[in-house]
Amino acid sequence: MRIALAGNPNSGKTTLFNAITGKIEHVGNWPGVTVAKKEGDVKKELNKSGKKIRVVDLPGAYSLAAFTCEENITRDFVKKEAPDVIINIVDATKLSRSLLFTTQLLELGIPVVVALNKSDLLDNKEITIDTQKLAERLGCPVVETASIEGKGLAELIAAAAASVGKNQPAPFRPAVSPAAETAAPAAAVDRERFAFVAALVKEVEVRTVDSAKQTRHDAIDRIVAHKIWGIPIFAAVIYFVFSLSQTYLGPFFADILVGWIDSLYTWADGLIGAGVSPLLRALLLDGIIGGVGAVIGFLPLIMVLFFLLALLEDCGYMARVAVVMDRHMKKVGLSGRSIIPMVIGTGCAIPGIMATRTIRDERQRRTTAMLTPFMPCGAKLPVIALFAGIFFEDAAWVGTSMYFVAITIIVFGARIIQKITKATPSKSYFIMELPEYRVPSLKRAAVSMLARGKAFVVNAGTVILLCNVTVQLMQTFTWNFQVVETGMEDTSILASLASPLAFLLIPLGFGVWQLAAAAVVGFIAKENVVGTLAVVYSISNFIDTEELVLVSGAQDVAAVMGLTSASALAYLMFNLFTPPCFAAIGAMRAEMESSKWLMAGIGFQFGMGYTLAYFVYQIGTLLTTGSFGTGVIPGLVAVALMAGIIFYLIQKQEEK
Structure with missing residues (x-):
């Protein structure tokens, strides 16, 4: 039946x-x-x-x-x-x-x-x-x-x-x-x-209700859904959510989990003993326990964030956010329905991209699918938490600003695509039935949090585990399958594969193979960035949740990674705003229904992330040191070249 x-x-x-x-x-x-x-x-x-x-x-x-x-x-x-x-x-x-x-x-x-x-x-x-x-x-x-x-x-x-x-x-x-x-x-x-x-x-x-009488819900909507005050209120709400999850409540719960991970590492180290092969020791301790533990260590912070977002959604506030942003999306040639995939994309880019199928206009649907992955999803939160803890003293503004940078990129990118495609303005009607405000259910928020947390753990136990083991093996061996000697890490398979890409990243402030390798592995799953950094820098023995880092002090980790605050912020933005994971790219391909639009979208995303990281590093270095960073001229040429290619591909597609 x-x-x-x-x-x-x-x-x-x-x-x-x-x-x-x-x-x-x-x-x-x-x-x-x-x-x-x-x-x-x-x-x-x-x-x-x-x-x-x-x-x-x-x-x-x-x-x-x-x-x-x-x-x-x-x-x-x-x-x-x-x-x-x-x-x-x-x-x-x-x-x-x-x-x-x-x-x-x-x-x-x-x-x-x-x-x-x-x-x-x-x-x-x-x-x-x-x-x-x-x-x-x-x-x-x-x-x-x-x-x-x-x-x-x-x-x-x-x-x-x-x-x-x-x-x-x-x-x-x-x-x-x-x-x-x-x-x-x-x-x-x-x-x-x-x-x-x-x-x-x-x-x-x-x-028996007087329909002409203004209700309490109407009074609230006049404030939180106001065309002017709605955006700063949204900013304050998101800032509060990140402060609570990343600075206060999240680390409190993370201390317990980190203690378990540290105990497991110590127990495994003692069990293996001194007579075991250094390769096996590195593979088990640093590759498996350290790499996966580096990601799982951020699970409490992420779950607290998921819980708070579920409460906001359940009480009816997130629908008001869509209404507030609707008028701004229409100004850049997007449908009011474009808001929905982007809001959903804060949880995961894949269902966000799939939600673009509700947009009837083909160009608007493809543009929205291209721009939705810019919203920081749950998989990117460990990267935000790591860099906020190491380089910015747990500042809540780091995570909050990433969301508003994403919104700015989406608006700016939509405007660029609208001008290049020469799309004629069309009327689009966005009808949304606003739910009534209600006291959010702690049970439903907990269920939503556990479901998302389960998906995160499963991902950490499968894809991330496999990636970390692969990275550890590639870092351990040379192309002759000889164990890399101490001090000769740049002769490893991983270093030789990542070095060419690292050369291209010099103008962004992080042109070393370790950081390049972590960025590449992040395309499999963005959580991999944290685990890979733990492996390649051998800083995965335990996690200090007070500093949101993988060893005892943020300054020690910063020194090992060799990044300034400007280059660290550039690296964070590069990982957040370049193309998403391969699964999300597959969803883009299905919704765009065009290989040319897909390639143009990936190129646009890479160009946007590269350009943003370039300007953040170069301008940040200029402000902090009085001079531009390394590779300012080659980087400027690369940015101009990528922008020209992306614009050409999109225009060619629209002319057919």
């Missing part, structure tokens, strides 16, 4: 899916988060039918007319794959808006059960709904649910199982005859449908 969950965005559909299946899916407060169907089995304690019940969570949709990509997915699924039952999630507090979609679902000939969700909020809003009369008028079961509290879920599944195979005549029929229905203007039918829903709501719902 297969059940399809269908409903408007923000109706609580994905939360309901999580509650009845036990799955952990991302719950967002904006359309476009669920860009593909998700499936799961109903939990045994809710399934009394004795049959296996498969539930499919469909993207949020307002209509089966398929004006958006999400509605396309929903329409195609319910029409072509014919589920046994459709559970239509209806927001009980917004009945008139939700029932329009319900009447369309009831016309498909598939049994429908209405889940009157958020019914726990009706008393607070002074709303009364006659559920029995609503069920009679719709001709289908109506079950009151509160997915957050888990109320009514067993009754809902039982009603769905009992509805299989039953005939439910559609309650709404247009006034035109069936023979002339195809010729009837769609607008006229829609007006009839709206009139039917309005009459039905008037019959079953009683509201």
Whole structure:
């Protein structure tokens, strides 16, 4: 038996899916988060039918007319794959808006059960709904649910199982005859449908709320979603989040984990003993325990950040951020929907890029897919934390500024692409239903944090482990497979492969093979930058979370790495704003549907990261020492050359 969950965005559909299946899916407060169907089995304690019940969570949709990509997915699924039952999630507090979609679902000939969700909020809003009369008028079961509290879920599944195979005549029929229905203007039918829903709501719902009165939510929105004050408020919120996660609360929890890692390192060192091959010792201690431990050591800081971001999202604030930034995106030729992938990209660039498929305009979709990876994702946080701790004394402004640098790059890059492609301005309508403010759920935030943390640990235990072992082997051997002698590290395989790239990075202030190797390995997964630096500099014996570094003192590590504050900031920006990991590049290729746009996008990202790092290093060195850094002229030539190539490729693609 297969059940399809269908409903408007923000109706609580994905939360309901999580509650009845036990799955952990991302719950967002904006359309476009669920860009593909998700499936799961109903939990045994809710399934009394004795049959296996498969539930499919469909993207949020307002209509089966398929004006958006999400509605396309929903329409195609319910029409072509014919589920046994459709559970239509209806927001009980917004009945008139939700029932329009319900009447369309009831016309498909598939049994429908209405889940009157958020019914726990009706008393607070002074709303009364006659559920029995609503069920009679719709001709289908109506079950009151509160997915957050888990109320009514067993009754809902039982009603769905009992509805299989039953005939439910559609309650709404247009006034035109069936023979002339195809010729009837769609607008006229829609007006009839709206009139039917309005009459039905008037019959079953009683509201005692003065709609003209400004609510507390309206008063808050006048401040946090203000066209001027909204951005500095967002800056203050993000700064607070980073201060709490990277300077105060995060390191407190990290101390415990770091103690375990240090004990494991010491125990393994004693277990191996002195008679073991130096290669095996380096591989196990520095490559595996040290390299992976260097990344895992930052896990508490990252999880605290994930937890705080989940709270912001759950309370409804992140949707307001999208509204604040919408007007600015339109000025640079992007759709208001471009905000959504970029907000999602702060968690992971891959789903952020995939969310661009909700943008109908091809150029805007490709441009957004190209620019979304500039947003610092969860994989880049260990790199930010490492460099903030070593070179900037745990300053919260480092992490905060990276987000606003990313926003600036996105706006600047979108403007460049708009001018080069000579795109004509087009009207784009961005409709977002703002969720009501609510007290965020600590449980949901914890579940979201654990899910993201699990993905981070799995990545550290697989990809990062493999990369660190490979890096350790390449650093240990020469091309003749001889062990590298002490003081001759530049003869290793790793050094010989990274040295040519290091030469190109001299104008950026970090032209040494160790830093070049870490940057290259970072394209596999950005977390690898931290682990690789720990391996190549042999500073992975333990982590001091007070300094967010891998040995006892930040100054010691800074001396080993040989970076100034200007070159360290340049290196951080180079890793954050050059092309993302290979998995994200694969997502870019799928959404752009053009190899030329993909190559142009990668070139643009590399050119942007290189250019930004160049100017940060050279200007920073000029301000701190009174003169430019090494390689200022060759670097300027390289920046000009890359910019010209990127512009040419994009223009050539648009001319076809």
